[in-house]
Amino acid sequence: MAIHKLFEDDFEEDNYTLIAIHCSAEDYRLAYLLNSNLNLKLARKQEDLDYNYMEASFSIYEWDDEKNFVTWNLVTNTSRKEVERIASAGSLFSEQQGKRTVSKYLIPERKKVDYFVKISTESHLKSPKIIVSKINAIAEVITAYILDANQLKSKNNLIFE
Template identity: 45%
Template sequence: MRKLILEDFIEDIDYALIGIHCSIEDYRLAYLLNKHLGLNLKRKSVDIEYKDTSCYSIFEWEDEKQLTVWNLISNISKIEVNDAVDVTSLFVNEEKFTKTNYLIPEYKKVNFILKISDDPNQHLEKQALNKILEIPQVVTAFGIDANKLKTTDQLIFN
């Protein structure tokens, strides 16, 4: 009788994540990352959508020289929701409010996530992090351990 161990078939996480806290727009951050890191991030034609409740912008660049894929993803999705409020009157009032969702809920202070996929030497994360911290518009940036996240399904979008 042979025993098959499932853990042998589960792939290790082959990407690095950098959390970026700043208050600028996504396209502005993509421009600054392109300028300071020598990237060529471009907005994808379709945003990441989850369960019709949230939408996250995504920028991507495939570096064929380093054999890596770079993604800049918004961590925050704000949508306007109508809520019917009955105030025990003849009329039902509709109130609008903004609902905030997070791609990675454990990091609510992170505005953007930079994902570096297939980094063969695993040296790009430290270099990128140091250069990101030099950008004046960035408040802070830090590495995120993907192994400690509750779910990583939302980070698979290829």
């Protein structure tokens, strides 16, 4: 029986650049602004990203630039959902009945980030700093910066396929 050993070189790493964006604009508005300022064609995907069996849903926009072999994704980091409050019987303080809003995060360790732009390419991205400076030039954007995805605990949430 032959023994096969796996080495790190046997696995192809995803080659992508991750940009964090702080912006209070709605997702469709930011997609429009990115399309206008970066000459992109981001469009909302038919289905949102669903995690934990519909517990959280994140809107996602995508553009596959076949000419340059680059895929662009814009995804929200926050999912807000209204849930019924559960009143516990016999509690010391009476709770009001009604609904409350629960927030879930795509990347929980970066809760203050509003959006992520993931730029996937087969080769090295030539000018990520220029892209970030163009994003920062958008009036509605508070700030944008490059993140090292390898430092994120929940980087597997960035697999959109």
